[in-house]
Amino acid sequence: MNRIDVKFNKLRTEGKKGIIVYVTAGDPDLETTEELVCRLAESGAAMVELGVPFSDPVADGPVIQAAAGRALKNGVTLKDVLELTSRLRSRLDIPLLVMTYYNPVYSFGLESFVHTASKSGLDGVIVPDLPLEESEALSEMLQKWGLHLIQLLAPTSSPGRIKAAVKNAGGFIYCVSVSGVTGARTDLPASGYELLTRVRSETDLPLALGFGISRPEQVSSLGDEADAVIIGSAIVRLVEEGGCRDEILKRVASYLKKFN
Amino acid sequence: MSSLPDQKGYFGSYGGRYVPETLMTALLELEQDYIECREDPDFARELHYYLQQYCGRPTPLYYAERLTEILGGAKIYLKREDLNHTGAHKINNTLGQVLLARRMGKKRIIAETGAGQHGVATASVATMFGLQCDIYMGEEDMQRQELNVFRMNLLGARVIPVTSGSKTLKDATNEALRDWVTNVNDTHYIIGSVVGPHPYPVMVRDFQRVIGEETRDQFRQVEGGLPDYLVACVGGGSNAAGFFHPFVEDETVKLIGVEAAGKGLDTGFHAASLSGGRPGVLHGNLSYLLQDQAGQVTVAHSISAGLDYPGVGPEHAYLKDICRASYAAVTDRDALRAFTLLAECEGIIPALESAHALAYLEQLIPTISTDKKVIVCLSGRGDKDVASASKALEEAGL
Numbered sequence: 001m002n003r004i005d006v007k008f009n010k011l012r013t014e015g016k017k018g019i020i021v022y023v024t025a026g027d028p029d030l031e032t033t034e035e036l037v038c039r040l041a042e043s044g045a046a047m048v049e050l051g052v053p054f055s056d057p058v059a060d061g062p063v064i065q066a067a068a069g070r071a072l073k074n075g076v077t078l079k080d081v082l083e084l085t086s087r088l089r090s091r092l093d094i095p096l097l098v099m100t101y102y103n104p105v106y107s108f109g110l111e112s113f114v115h116t117a118s119k120s121g122l123d124g125v126i127v128p129d130l131p132l133e134e135s136e137a138l139s140e141m142l143q144k145w146g147l148h149l150i151q152l153l154a155p156t157s158s159p160g161r162i163k164a165a166v167k168n169a170g171g172f173i174y175c176v177s178v179s180g181v182t183g184a185r186t187d188l189p190a191s192g193y194e195l196l197t198r199v200r201s202e203t204d205l206p207l208a209l210g211f212g213i214s215r216p217e218q219v220s221s222l223g224d225e226a227d228a229v230i231i232g233s234a235i236v237r238l239v240e241e242g243g244c245r246d247e248i249l250k251r252v253a254s255y256l257k258k259f260n
Numbered sequence: 261m262s263s264l265p266d267q268k269g270y271f272g273s274y275g276g277r278y279v280p281e282t283l284m285t286a287l288l289e290l291e292q293d294y295i296e297c298r299e300d301p302d303f304a305r306e307l308h309y310y311l312q313q314y315c316g317r318p319t320p321l322y323y324a325e326r327l328t329e330i331l332g333g334a335k336i337y338l339k340r341e342d343l344n345h346t347g348a349h350k351i352n353n354t355l356g357q358v359l360l361a362r363r364m365g366k367k368r369i370i371a372e373t374g375a376g377q378h379g380v381a382t383a384s385v386a387t388m389f390g391l392q393c394d395i396y397m398g399e400e401d402m403q404r405q406e407l408n409v410f411r412m413n414l415l416g417a418r419v420i421p422v423t424s425g426s427k428t429l430k431d432a433t434n435e436a437l438r439d440w441v442t443n444v445n446d447t448h449y450i451i452g453s454v455v456g457p458h459p460y461p462v463m464v465r466d467f468q469r470v471i472g473e474e475t476r477d478q479f480r481q482v483e484g485g486l487p488d489y490l491v492a493c494v495g496g497g498s499n500a501a502g503f504f505h506p507f508v509e510d511e512t513v514k515l516i517g518v519e520a521a522g523k524g525l526d527t528g529f530h531a532a533s534l535s536g537g538r539p540g541v542l543h544g545n546l547s548y549l550l551q552d553q554a555g556q557v558t559v560a561h562s563i564s565a566g567l568d569y570p571g572v573g574p575e576h577a578y579l580k581d582i583c584r585a586s587y588a589a590v591t592d593r594d595a596l597r598a599f600t601l602l603a604e605c606e607g608i609i610p611a612l613e614s615a616h617a618l619a620y621l622e623q624l625i626p627t628i629s630t631d632k633k634v635i636v637c638l639s640g641r642g643d644k645d646v647a648s649a650s651k652a653l654e655e656a657g658l
Binding site: 054057058061072078101102103104108128129130152153154155157179181 | 277283284438539543
């Protein structure tokens, strides 16, 4: 069974909300990312998304754009991130996902990507610029190897699109809380809750709410519909503050513990 | 062929809709509204009225007698898109999309711009119809095209400098897409070329098709029959797409797109996606793309800000693959020489973009017989380029 499914079953049994953490792989360097992910797992992260840096991240706000820029300066590629996944898998049991724009995957070759990803011990793939209409080939190949392609839904998604997406989805549904790009926001707009309610009425799959979440209060104010929240820019921002590796790990760990 | 793109927006294996989910509903609505407008005679009348009365269409098909003499071969005609209001073909598309946006009830227009021509065209039409207008422009392009920045401001648009990445057209497009994702409910994004997610490549081509349709009629009147060669510059490829389209079914008409070879195709400093790239996904579509081994988009280089783009419209990728059109590339230096040549012999200063199409004539004319007829799409005028061209001419020792 896919580790993502196992984790959500466990969370539901325990009546807990999971915290999914996004980090940009290779910022400030791949070794730090490796240690950081291990520390995140120790500090209560339910699963981790490894962000693959891309030259043109149109769904990302300034914080993740800047992180991608730093990782690209280090020459980090999708292949490196899959190798990082292998190393992490030998140390960790939590579900690991990659979040990547489509072109690095397309350039890698779909089949070769899926094969390598599966061997690395990856559990899921999130591609923010691959809507349902374009995702069939990748989704089928991933499924064959027991991996999930995570579908995203947004406040602008029509009822018909929600129905179609949940039918094809596995793992969980990534509910985008706002019309916009990634980045911490003080208040979660009503659109996030509304979306969760609309999606929940169509599926029993786990729902994870992402984009704009940075504070524990936001999470506790969420209703029962969300099985997990995704924290990205707020974590990336803490990594960006810099310092030696230990300082970064400590800073991120103590931030994450506030959510438990 | 006229049935392309297919329902999912593909020309053969190119095109599609590779965008965040947030934009999908807006794109499907846009496609629906566009199809309705395309079939609505009132929309066609309104568009025709403004193209005629506001843009000054039809633009002339001009026989470039002195240029023909100098190159010493086939007869050369110029389709004078430079004579459009705001100085380039860009306004054909802008006008169509603004009329569409009004019907959709959008209050705000955004656009990306490279050379500034699309930005100026968008600002002009938006202000005429009283719509709020924000233009994204790379910081480097703002320096290269200062005059157009002033124009856009004068026309009531806000020009938003883009400082990320290469600070050129590619990054301005990223920023415009981010704006659209955030403000999709009240904002229409006018993409300036035959790129972006479906339905943009087909919609922009259709709004630019007037170039080819007029050319066809005008040529028949002055020469009879069909021309032998059509030559147009290709960045994203909108002037070429609109110019070529009405001739695609006429197999005797050779279609040639000219990309920017920058400092040379083998130097890595160029913007020739079709000649020097491979298929990839950028800005919502799958097409030829300049990218590295790992699929990171690389920075394009061209002396012409309007061609300085690492991607190209998916229909061009398709026309290339089925060998219906061929694509060449000329260097910055060749384009500069053609820029000067046209000014000197015809008294017309071409845009540096269009100068790429003209430069290709020096390769083409000696290889074809003198009874052939060639039409070049003179997509824009060069007033905006005189400052950067004079500097570049001096540096190149021309």
